[in-house]
Amino acid sequence: MGASISFDSKYRLILDTEVECVSLNPPSDAPKKKQSGGGGGDRKKNDRESESSGSDGSDSGSGSESGSDSGSGSDSESETNKSYTVKLTTEIASYIRSYLRKTQFLDEFDLVTEIELDNYNHAPGSALVFNSDSLVFNANNQTIESLGDWEYLPPDHQEAADTKSKSKSKSKSKKRRGDDSDGDDAADADNSKYKTKDDDLHVSEIEHILKEKFEEYNKTREFIIHESKNSFLCLKINSVEIVKA
Numbered sequence: 298m299g300a301s302i303s304f305d306s307k308y309r310l311i312l313d314t315e316v317e318c319v320s321l322n323p324p325s326d327a328p329k330k331k332q333s334g335g336g337g338g339d340r341k342k343n344d345r346e347s348e349s350s351g352s353d354g355s356d357s358g359s360g361s362e363s364g365s366d367s368g369s370g371s372d373s374e375s376e377t378n379k380s381y382t383v384k385l386t387t388e389i390a391s392y393i394r395s396y397l398r399k400t401q402f403l404d405e406f407d408l409v410t411e412i413e414l415d416n417y418n419h420a421p422g423s424a425l426v427f428n429s430d431s432l433v434f435n436a437n438n439q440t441i442e443s444l445g446d447w448e449y450l451p452p453d454h455q456e457a458a459d460t461k462s463k464s465k466s467k468s469k470s471k472k473r474r475g476d477d478s479d480g481d482d483a484a485d486a487d488n489s490k491y492k493t494k495d496d497d498l499h500v501s502e503i504e505h506i507l508k509e510k511f512e513e514y515n516k517t518r519e520f521i522i523h524e525s526k527n528s529f530l531c532l533k534i535n536s537v538e539i540v541k542a
Contacts (some may be wrong), residue, residue, distance in 0.1 A: 302425070303449050303498040307542035310410070310427065312441040312511070313535045314434075316389055319380045319518065319530045383530070389522075390436040393532060396522040397432045397441065405519065406432070406443075409510045420491040422452030425498060441534075444542055449494040478530065500539050507537040 302308075383389065396402055410427035414420075429445040511534035514520060520532035 300500045302500060302503060303541075304447055304449060304494070307444060307446055308325065308427075309540050309542045310429075310441075310443040310445070310507075311540065312443070313538075314393075314439050314441055315376075315533050315535060316383050316385065316393070316522070317380050317518070317531050317533055318383045318528055319378055319531065321378065322527075359402065367494050368472040385435075385436060385439055390434065392522040392530065393434045393441075396520070396532065397434060402520065403432075405514070409514070414492075417498075417502075418492045420452045420493075423449040423491075425503070426450055429500055451494070504539055508534075511535075511537065 406429065410429070412425040414423045414425060417515045426448045427443070427445050428448055429443045433442050434440075435442060514536075515533045518531040520534075521529050522532050523530040
């Protein structure tokens with residue numbers, strides 16, 4: 298079954314990463330410049346040759362230019378957003394460390410590491426949250442390590458219902474108290490079908506959930522660490538490992 302999450306222990310999240318470069322194919326005006334240069338060469342011929350070949354050259358020139366445009370257009374479409382994994386350099390490592398300090402990434406990291414437990418037989422609204430104390434990038438093995446602890450959040454409505462029930466009980470008659478007792482028993486019976494904080498949450502299952510969530514970010518290239526005119530670098534999280542600190 299594997300180890301279970303302990304709420305009294307510190308954990309280290311180890312995220313295996315790579316950096317992807319997405320190259321954007323820029324529009325090229327080189328063919329147009331070449332055409333204008335060719336036209337200048339034609340004007341060096343004698344007048345008659347210039348008139349006859351100039352009109353022919355104009356027609357063929359426009360034809361070749363349109364062909365060039367259509368060709369470059371198709372090439373542009375096929376080459377746009379080409380991507381490839383890049384080797385980690387000192388400069389890229391610096392981009393990553395800077396990005397990990399940005400509020401944007403910290404907010405997204407909090408969202409990814411908050412796991413709603415509705416689909417895992419826990420009460421609706423319950424969640425498992427990782428409270429991160431630090432985020433460090435290790436260039437030697439290209440991993441991000443986050444130190445922190447796990448917290449179990451019960452459903453908000455359950456806490457509100459408990460508070461409301463306590464406040465009402467102070468001003469009830471004995472009969473009313475008896476009715477509420479029956480209601481509380483029914484509520485307890487209903488809640489008993491759900492798992493609680495005391496039930497096992499297996500580490501391997503949490504790792505799988507986090508990996509799937511990061512894969513969604515990888516698909517949309519959310520973690521952009523650097524942008525230039527014709528390309529950008531994005532951080533990808535390929536796997537997640539949870540170990541006790």
